[in-house]
Amino acid sequence: MTPLLFDVDTMTAALELAVKAPSVHNTQPWRWQVGDGRVELYSDPARQLPVEDPDGQAMVVSCGAALHHLRVALAVTGWSAIPEFLPDPDDPNHLATVTVSPRPPSDTDIQLAAAILLRKSERRRFAPLPLPAGxxxxxxxxxxxxxxxxxxxxxxxxxxxxxxxxxxxxxxxxxxxxxxxxxxxxxxxxxxxxxxxxxxxxxxxxxxxxxxxxxxxxxxxxxxxxxxxxxxxxxxxxxxxxxxxxxxxxxxxxxxxxxxxxxxxxxxxxxxxxxxxxxxxxxxxxxxxxxxxxxxxxxRLHHTAPPVSASPRRPLADVLEPPTRRVA
Missing domain, CATH: 3.40.109.10 (NADH Oxidase)
Structure with missing residues (x-):
């Protein structure tokens, strides 16, 4: 069997799903860097909302959602993603270093990855329909x-x-x-x-x-x-x-x-x-x-509610550092 390679294509496909994560006001306050077998996550303080989010709480939560999306995206392509949180005490914006190793995807990984493509923020009123038991x-x-x-x-x-x-x-x-x-x-x-x-x-x-x-x-x-x-x-x-x-x-x-x-x-x-x-x-x-x-x-949505398209996302190039850059 040909061994898996954590190459540029794998990384790009995973990050394309990661950036579909929800964020406060869809600010997408994250930056990514890549290296040999790892991905670095940074918050982008230029996208912090000074009035809505004065201490950056929502910004960091948003980046955490993107981190989990990344882990799901890597898992469905056959990679276990292990984060090291806050790896640089001198840089509070450096939130995580994610290293990868091969691991077969589970049924749950497949379901969650599919959900990334389907999830939307639904602000309409919900119908008086029961949720599934439990x-x-x-x-x-x-x-x-x-x-x-x-x-x-x-x-x-x-x-x-x-x-x-x-x-x-x-x-x-x-x-x-x-x-x-x-x-x-x-x-x-x-x-x-x-x-x-x-x-x-x-x-x-x-x-x-x-x-x-x-x-x-x-x-x-x-x-x-x-x-x-x-x-x-x-x-x-x-x-x-x-x-x-x-x-x-x-x-x-x-x-x-x-x-x-x-x-x-x-x-x-x-x-x-x-x-x-x-x-x-x-x-x-x-x-x-x-x-x-x-x-x-x-x-649950009302049966008369038409589907709504997802909120836009920035091009991956806008949030991704060059893959050749080495992170200290």
Whole structure:
């Protein structure tokens, strides 16, 4: 049997899937470098959102999601990808070094890789249809290997999540700096990044849990009445850079797992960029035992909802260093 080669074609195919990961406002705040049998992941501070994400939490979580996408993409092509987290203490933007070794893909690897191509952020209301039996429990179990916990919020506790979400939406509606930043990163056309109009809906401010408002929403929402979403908070015991990176991996695992079950998902983490509202969620829903990193909606689309194309991605050349460059 011809041995596998971790060559430029393998690396390129894996990174083409990795960059399909979700990121805050679709900023795609990552950079990649490649070497002999390894891939280096860096955050790109030029793409950090100073108003929405002042301490870079969402940026690092986004990079963690891309890291997990990369690991899935390598796994389906026959490579086990082992990350070393934060390998350079002098460079906080150097998030991971991924080394590879041959390993046959599993059925799960194949399912998750297929889900990368299908996953979209679905901001329309979800239908009053039951989730598959045990789905949320199964999805919650997928995050444990990344040192995270997925807290499924029962209906009786949703008001504790709704309060900071409404507070964040109200504050942002009157925050000129936030609105300028949002206008820069949403309502765009013919760009390789940002949140395009065709993926966003007009928010209904009377919803118990309001969704984030974007500029120039262009997607019709066929849903009537209440949004029948299930809500999950992904949290970690620590809140350092490593924990946030791993929370991003956990988020990717949960989103891809949900997609493989035929479920729709959307990240709705608006209050987490406001420290006191993030603390409120930590206190009321997590009993001060964990730090909330991501909030996710999970559900089923209405049968009348037409398919929506995915948000754009930048060309790989824009985020990839030359493969000949040696990383110190």
């Amino acid at each position: 789905a949320l429990r199964a999805l919650s179990s997928t995050v444990v290997e990344f040192g995270a916990v997925a807290r499924n919020i029962p209906e009786q506790l949703l008001p504790l999540l709704a309060e900071p979400m409404r507070a964040a939406a109200a504050r942002h509606r009157s925050d000129a700096a936030y609105l300028r930043e949002l206008a820069t990163w949403s309502g765009r056309a013919d760009h390789g990044d940002g949140v395009p109009s065709h993926t966003t809906v007009l928010p209904r401010h009377d919803d118990p849990l309001p969704l984030r408002a974007f500029r120039d929403p262009g997607l019709d929402d066929p849903g009537e009445g209440a949004d029948h979403a299930s809500w999950v908070v992904i949290c970690t015991a620590a809140d350092d850079r490593r924990a946030r990176l791993r929370a991003g991996e956990a988020t990717s695992a949960l989103l891809l797992g949900a997609t493989s079950l035929g479920l729709a998902t959307c990240i709705q983490s608006e209050p987490l960029g406001i420290p006191e509202l993030r603390d409120a969620i930590r206190h009321s829903l997590l009993h001060d035992c964990a730090h909330p990193q991501v909030v996710v909606r999970v559900g």
